[in-house]
Amino acid sequence: MRNANRVLTLAARPTGFAGPEHFTAATHPTRAPEPGEVRLETLYLSIDPAMRVWISENPGYVQRIEIGDIMRAGGIARVVESRADGLAPGDLVWGQLGWQSAPTLRAAGLEKLDLGLGTPENWLGLIGITGLTAYFGVRDIGGIRAGETLLVSGAAGAVGQIVGQIGKLEACRVVGLAGGADKCRRLVDDLGFDAAIDYKAEPDLAAAIARACPGGVDVFFDNVGGETLEAAIGALAIGGRVVICGRISQTSLAVPYGVKNLGLLIGRRARIQGFVVSDFAARFDEGRHWLATQAKAGRLQQKLHVISGLESAPHGLGMLFRGENTGKLVVHVAD
Numbered sequence: 601m602r603n604a605n606r607v608l609t610l611a612a613r614p615t616g617f618a619g620p621e622h623f624t625a626a627t628h629p630t631r632a633p634e635p636g637e638v639r640l641e642t643l644y645l646s647i648d649p650a651m652r653v654w655i656s657e658n659p660g661y662v663q664r665i666e667i668g669d670i671m672r673a674g675g676i677a678r679v680v681e682s683r684a685d686g687l688a689p690g691d692l693v694w695g696q697l698g699w700q701s702a703p704t705l706r707a708a709g710l711e712k713l714d715l716g717l718g719t720p721e722n723w724l725g726l727i728g729i730t731g732l733t734a735y736f737g738v739r740d741i742g743g744i745r746a747g748e749t750l751l752v753s754g755a756a757g758a759v760g761q762i763v764g765q766i767g768k769l770e771a772c773r774v775v776g777l778a779g780g781a782d783k784c785r786r787l788v789d790d791l792g793f794d795a796a797i798d799y800k801a802e803p804d805l806a807a808a809i810a811r812a813c814p815g816g817v818d819v820f821f822d823n824v825g826g827e828t829l830e831a832a833i834g835a836l837a838i839g840g841r842v843v844i845c846g847r848i849s850q851t852s853l854a855v856p857y858g859v860k861n862l863g864l865l866i867g868r869r870a871r872i873q874g875f876v877v878s879d880f881a882a883r884f885d886e887g888r889h890w891l892a893t894q895a896k897a898g899r900l901q902q903k904l905h906v907i908s909g910l911e912s913a914p915h916g917l918g919m920l921f922r923g924e925n926t927g928k929l930v931v932h933v934a935d
């Protein structure tokens with residue numbers, strides 16, 4: 601419907617996984633832009649595990665979304681009407697659009713897409729926040745070096761699939777952890793991982809990691825946390841590094857798992873470090889150019905997992921926690 605903005609607001613805080621029952625849909629008239637603003641048509645929305653954190657009671661270092669607020673979400677939109685310098689109707693932008701189909705937003709918070717660098721689909725994953733998280737996390741925080749063994753959890757997900765491919769480009773031995781035989785097969789056959797472990801089929805994950813990484817794990821890139829983190833710590837090589845990118849296995853739990861083997865870090869002379877991708881904002885251009893160059897040369901690929909319609913976004917958020925996505929999950933809202 602023209603001149604209508606469909607919005608999804610937070611209706612209730614989940615205690616477990618998030619889903620459609622926690623959001624309410626409404627339709628508002630679109631708002632004409634004020635000076636410095638643009639009216640947009642949303643094309644794609646990114647679905648990220650962090651969204652489950654934002655709607656929890658205590659989201660930590662990020663601002664909490666209140667009941668009744670429009671759900672926060674990054675995405676790509678087309679400019680429909682502009683009262684801002686530098687943006688014209690037809691331009692494509694990335695920004696925090698929220699779960700809404702036709703937002704009017706300040707232009708200052710939006711980034712005009714450089715389509716010379718990549719397609720809008722690339723901007724959703726490979727050269728977007730996902731790719732940048734992988735790039736800075738595994739290179740700067742993990743400090744991977746040629747010949748090392750890199751273990752990646754959540755390896756068939758958005759960030760994980762790119763981390764593993766970067767590891768191969770840096771001449772590492774790369775082992776992925778993923779749920780299910782199909783995801784594991786794809787990691788090895790399509791993305792060039794050296795090995796993949798179906799953690800759901802392994803009664804003893806620590807033993808499986810030790811078998812797949814006989815020389816120990818030099819860098820563990822962790823998207824999962826909890827018992828997965830504990831199993832990987834047990835396999836660290838001397839001088840190993842653990843990159844804490846995410847902890848999706850813990851996000852929806854009332855009582856998180858307590859990792860019990862941190863004492864091993866002493867003898868292994870190992871290091872654990874968390875990071876937030878925005879710490880590297882001043883170097884995003886560097887990261888994007890590296891990722892785009894590799895992608896154009898055919899050395900880096902991403903799989904987008906696309907679901908359709910704004911109303912599918914809450915279901916999509918639950919999919920991440922049930923392992924129902926392969927690659928970067930996005931909602932297609934409009935062409």
Ligand SMILES: NC(=O)c1ccc[n+]([C@@H]2O[C@H](COP(=O)([O-])OP(=O)(O)OC[C@H]3O[C@@H](n4cnc5c(N)ncnc54)[C@H](OP(=O)(O)O)[C@@H]3O)[C@@H](O)[C@H]2O)c1
Nearest residue numbers: 649757758759778779823845846847848849875876877923
């Ligand atoms: N630090 C930062 O700046 C930053 C930036 C972006 C993202 N992140 C974090 O990075 C992580 C990955 O994000 P993403 O966007 O790439 O999402 P994603 O990997 O696509 O997330 C979903 C995947 O996580 C796995 N998963 C879900 N529950 C699990 C569990 N209990 N145990 C093991 N695996 C589980 C599932 O794969 P399986 O089928 O294999 O289980 C699922 O497909 C998230 O934790 C996110 O919060 C951090």
